[in-house]
Amino acid sequence: MVFNIPDNYSNQTPAPQLDKKTLNKMVWRSVYLQASFNYERMQAGGWLYSILPGLEKIHTDKKDLSASMAHNLEFFNTHPFLVNFVMGIVLSLEQNKTDIQTIRAVRVAAMGPLGG
Template sequence: MESRTHNLSKKDYVVATLRSYFLQNGFNYTNYQGTGYANVIFPGLKKIYKDKPEELKKATTENIEFYNVNPQTVPFVTSLQLAMLDHGEDPSQIRGIKMALMGPLAGIGDAISQFGIAPLFSTIFASMAMSGITAAPLLFLFAMIGTNLFIKSGLGYLGYKMGTSAIDILSEKINQISRAANIVGVTVISGLAVNFVRVNLALEYATTIDGEEQVVAFQTVLDQILPRLLPAVVTIIAFYLIKKRNWNVYKLLALLIISGIVLSLLGVLV
């Protein structure tokens, strides 16, 4: 691990936590929260890479990549990432941990905020409003803001503590942690790809079995040999075009839509 002077103070982590309120402002369907995430940690990155404009540019660009997590839990990730960067950890290994946290924190955050806190406060303050308490809507607003601020601040502090006090422990096993995080990420993406990408062949051929002519679908045979092969192939091609050919999402979508229509009209896909 590189020895370096720590450039961030506790105030910088607080600033990042507060800036997380603007996470969704840069939302788009190319990188989702990527632009907002880079904006959240940018002041911290400027301090970490002060007098190193090229490294700052590279770090900022890398953090504009696709990211999608519950907004209430993002301070945990930003604090952890900034703390590890400030302690000189390898950015590529930190990225693996950052991406691995995306799925679990999205699930936990949605369960707590959208399916826990919001319905609970809605029920309480709606009942108060129906009872004639005119301040109920404002009380609901203050309760939601206060609770979300508490969650954000708590998770931001937890991420800071894990990234600083546990840095020595993490540094000894950072390669194993990073590898495990990458494996989890690839496993999740692979599972999503084969379950949500639909590609089915419409081609059939006739064969004689026990003296009777039967029609056999190529898709049936393919599924018996290599189940879900076509969704995996399409996903790999999409990854190649985005990663290696620098295609944007809109160009890729156009290709997939046109290809799907043409191949369907030709009777190749169903």
């Protein structure tokens, strides 16, 4: 089954700031970034696991959440110590409901140089 990722989210209303509890949960989850490492998507499973609490708060629409989860499950590989920096950038773009292609491009552009 193939999920077609849309270009934009259906709900374009910017999300409120994430609370400290959610941010802390994401930081602690980032420890498990490499727990589901594989050679096809590298750290993508751990990446999605890390940012999922934030995505659930940002995207109240189920279709938007599934689109966000789908494009965040694509190939991802960076240095585990610097992943929180990339998480902050990506979640900021997600909060502002930036178009999905831009979010993907920024994620890819940030993960490469920080990969070490």
